[in-house]
Amino acid sequence: MNIEAVWFLLIGALFVLMAVSKRLIDALPMTGAMVYLVVGFLIGPTGLGLLNLDLYRDSHLLRLATEAALPVSLFAVGMHLRVACGHPLWRLPLRLAAPAMLLTIALMTAFGMGLLGLGLGAAVLLAAALAPTDPVLANELRPREAGDDEPLRFALSGEGGANDGAAFPFVILGIALCNAGPAGLDQPWPLAAALIWGVVSAVGIGWLLGTLGERLIATLRIRYGNALGLDEFLALGLMALCYGATLLAHGYGFLAVFCAGVALRQQELRATGSGRTPRAVLQEVTPAESEESTQDPQLAHAHLAESMMATSVGLERFAELALMLVIGCVVSAHWRDMLGWTPLLVAAVLFFAVRPASVMLALAGSSMDRRQRWLASWLGIRGVGTFYYLLLAVEQAPQDVSRALAPLLLAAIVASVLVHGISASPLMGWYYSRLSARPRRGKASRPA
Numbered sequence: 383m384n385i386e387a388v389w390f391l392l393i394g395a396l397f398v399l400m401a402v403s404k405r406l407i408d409a410l411p412m413t414g415a416m417v418y419l420v421v422g423f424l425i426g427p428t429g430l431g432l433l434n435l436d437l438y439r440d441s442h443l444l445r446l447a448t449e450a451a452l453p454v455s456l457f458a459v460g461m462h463l464r465v466a467c468g469h470p471l472w473r474l475p476l477r478l479a480a481p482a483m484l485l486t487i488a489l490m491t492a493f494g495m496g497l498l499g500l501g502l503g504a505a506v507l508l509a510a511a512l513a514p515t516d517p518v519l520a521n522e523l524r525p526r527e528a529g530d531d532e533p534l535r536f537a538l539s540g541e542g543g544a545n546d547g548a549a550f551p552f553v554i555l556g557i558a559l560c561n562a563g564p565a566g567l568d569q570p571w572p573l574a575a576a577l578i579w580g581v582v583s584a585v586g587i588g589w590l591l592g593t594l595g596e597r598l599i600a601t602l603r604i605r606y607g608n609a610l611g612l613d614e615f616l617a618l619g620l621m622a623l624c625y626g627a628t629l630l631a632h633g634y635g636f637l638a639v640f641c642a643g644v645a646l647r648q649q650e651l652r653a654t655g656s657g658r659t660p661r662a663v664l665q666e667v668t669p670a671e672s673e674e675s676t677q678d679p680q681l682a683h684a685h686l687a688e689s690m691m692a693t694s695v696g697l698e699r700f701a702e703l704a705l706m707l708v709i710g711c712v713v714s715a716h717w718r719d720m721l722g723w724t725p726l727l728v729a730a731v732l733f734f735a736v737r738p739a740s741v742m743l744a745l746a747g748s749s750m751d752r753r754q755r756w757l758a759s760w761l762g763i764r765g766v767g768t769f770y771y772l773l774l775a776v777e778q779a780p781q782d783v784s785r786a787l788a789p790l791l792l793a794a795i796v797a798s799v800l801v802h803g804i805s806a807s808p809l810m811g812w813y814y815s816r817l818s819a820r821p822r823r824g825k826a827s828r829p830a
Contacts, residue, residue, distance in 0.1 A: 396418075400417070411807050419800075426714025445770065448770045456546065459524065474533060515762045518698065520538060547638070550636065556775075583638075592642035649687075737760075
């Protein structure tokens with residue numbers, strides 16, 4: 383059999399299938415990620431055997447692939463959040479990305495130690511890997527366009543963008559405790575300083591490069607007619623520069639790339655104004671005026687930001703397909719380890735107890751009403767971010783720890799893709815039907 387021809391046929395058929403059935407998938411309680419996961423399982427070792435990936439043997443290659451894809455999604459998330467810094471709406475994702483995530487880590491650590499019998503390091507590692515929501519698989523929950531300030535979508539998107547990077551120090555802490563044991567906490571201050579520096583440097587570098595990059599490109603276009611076209615290169619180049627510079631500074635690259643996307647959007651917001659969305663502004667440009675608009679001082683910033691965001695979203699679709707095929711293949715190789723009550727119990731406790739309790743406590747007293755808080759507490763999708771931290775644990779944590787945690791984390795990913803994928807569309811449809819049934823109280827302006 384010509385395996386190369388089979389692969390071309392398989393990938394081509396999958397691309398065409400997803401393109402022609404997008405409307406059908408959107409209408410059904412399912413997502414593209416569910417399709418990719420099933421296909422990955424079927425082409426894996428348990429199915430056709432076209433792709434044989436082993437979590438432990440191929441961990442380094444898988445981690446690099448996942449690490450290369452995640453920044454694309456994080457940058458796209460940041461570009462969608464078009465609300466001025468300092469606006470009360472920003473408090474919602476900050477509540478989810480900080481207090482809710484910390485509560486999730488604390489509760490899951492206690493669960494791991496108390497009911498699963500894990501040591502402190504393994505329990506922290508499990509909790510930290512499960513804590514962040516996923517920016518890749520939650521793309522259906524994002525703002526519909528840059529400038530959409532619907533609170534639920536804004537909060538969930540901002541959470542997914544920020545907490546992948548914010549969870550990183552706790553994953554590192556869990557790995558350090560696994561390797562050093564309780565002695566890893568003998569000198570907590572240097573460790574705490576390194577963790578704080580990782581967050582601060584990531585925010586600073588991401589914000590600086592996102593701001594300077596947007597200003598430089600816009601200036602070159604407006605004043606000199608340069609840096610036109612190849613916006614794909616500009617977007618990828620900015621992501622890579624931001625991620626690489628942050629890693630050199632010993633910061634958390636995922637958080638930096640997200641901040642770069644937010645900073646770039648803030649520059650566009652200042653230049654274009656908040657009266658209309660950039661999409662609405664650019665819709666008035668005729669095709670004949672398209673090239674001139676990239677150099678118009680009134681339109682150049684909107685054109686640049688929308689083009690880079692569209693590039694990121696397009697690349698993200700390919701990344702989602704590739705990574706979910708990979709995860710499905712890994713599950714196909716290790717599904718027997720996932721059978722049992724313990725993996726199901728971990729997923730159930732996270733989805734039905736820990737996540738709701740953490741979110742409801744973190745959002746108490748916020749501008750979200752009860753319906754929005756309950757939806758936010760349920761729609762905490764786990765996926766690619768958790769898979770990346772699992773791969774990091776396989777590479778850096780003791781082998782017995784990683785092999786014990788792998789079935790629990792993989793089961794949580796599969797359960798989230800299926801359960802949240804089935805429920806997200808009906809729940810959001812119900813939410814919007816209820817929202818449209820009563821007069822809107824205006825854009826989010828109350829303290830969050």
